Amino acid sequence: MEEAEKGEILEWNTKPSSMEEAEKGEIFERNTKLRLDDHPQATAMGVASLFNVDLILDILSRLPARSVHRFKCVSVLWRDLIADPANHKKLPQTLDGFLYTTFCSSGYRHHFAGFSGGAASFDPSLPYLHPNKGEGITQVDACNGLLLYRRYNSNRHDYHFVVCNPATGRWVELPPQPQTQETMNRLNNTAGLAFDPAVSSHFHVLCFERTFPKTLIT
Numbered sequence: 001m002e003e004a005e006k007g008e009i010l011e012w013n014t015k016p017s018s019m020e021e022a023e024k025g026e027i028f029e030r031n032t033k034l035r036l037d038d039h040p041q042a043t044a045m046g047v048a049s050l051f052n053v054d055l056i057l058d059i060l061s062r063l064p065a066r067s068v069h070r071f072k073c074v075s076v077l078w079r080d081l082i083a084d085p086a087n088h089k090k091l092p093q094t095l096d097g098f099l100y101t102t103f104c105s106s107g108y109r110h111h112f113a114g115f116s117g118g119a120a121s122f123d124p125s126l127p128y129l130h131p132n133k134g135e136g137i138t139q140v141d142a143c144n145g146l147l148l149y150r151r152y153n154s155n156r157h158d159y160h161f162v163v164c165n166p167a168t169g170r171w172v173e174l175p176p177q178p179q180t181q182e183t184m185n186r187l188n189n190t191a192g193l194a195f196d197p198a199v200s201s202h203f204h205v206l207c208f209e210r211t212f213p214k215t216l217i218t
Contacts (some may be wrong), residue, residue, distance in 0.1 A: 034101050040141040056081060069168045083201060099147070099166060101139055129162065129171070137162075141193040146203055161191055161205055174205060 097114035152159035164171035195203035
């Protein structure tokens, strides 16, 4: 009898322990699911998704702009953080150097003068801007890291604008402007570039047409 009672007592005492472990497992699983629900990117990023956002931005702010651009591929979270205009002021804002052009018999050549004396992190010759045969290209404007160029043929009437980011190597050719006989007779057509990464990731190109008076006052 005593052995039977001991067996019953032992069996009775072990059941709550198993139930407690099961409850703990359910609680752990439920809490883990809640954490994953709060951080949907965790499945793709693992522990990195739980990093403090300010810490990620602080790390990114210490890296070159080209590296920050490549890190957009890490995850959706990092892409959104880097692309968010509200975070642009926290990202690299240091001036690495100057991009300038010289003119020779073969046309314009681009050069980079870095403050540190080291080589540029990009190809300063901007090969994607090299004009085709019978074309010319000239820099029109620059604004907050973007460059505006005008590419034209020999008669200088058929032209279009190109905007590029030398740090990332990305560029876009803008649609050509409608040409009329009046606009073709106008000289020195130019444009201005407006871009503020702290406000928006979009840029604006403003076209201007200067005309000369038919009569001169002397």
